[in-house]
Amino acid sequence: MKKAAKVFALLAVISTLTACSGTIQNKEKDCSYDYLLHPAVSISKIIGGCGDTAK
Template sequence: MKNIFKLSALALFVSVLSGCTGSVYNKEKNCDYDYLLHPAVSISKIIGGCGATDK
């Protein structure tokens, strides 16, 4: 069990460092939000801080 935990922690660490971050702009290009692993998981996206971000 300890090996599985260590392996999953290492995989998470490598995925964070491998550039799984980015920014998404809204339609008007006047607001953006940053995400860590996936745009749908961003807190700003969840609360709708920038409005619609559809392209």
Template sequence: MNRMMKLAVLAVALSTLTACSGHVESKKKDCSYDYLLHPAISISRIIGGCGPAADQ
């Protein structure tokens, strides 16, 4: 039973993380970055590596 619970928790965690990933390109289409949970908390976005993101 304990093993089933661990597998269920792992499945929920993986499905949550994979459902919240994405890709953003700059307005000039010359720079892009991927994010895991939300584009605003991506490291590339925080350091301003690509400038403002294009509307999606």
């Protein structure tokens, strides 16, 4: 029974994380970056990998 609970908990965590991911593109659609939980927390956004996404 404990093994089933662990598998269920793992599936719940994986499904939660996949629901919170996405991709952002700039207006020219020539650059994009992915994020895991929130767009503001993305490393690419923080270092300015795509430049200004609101051009």
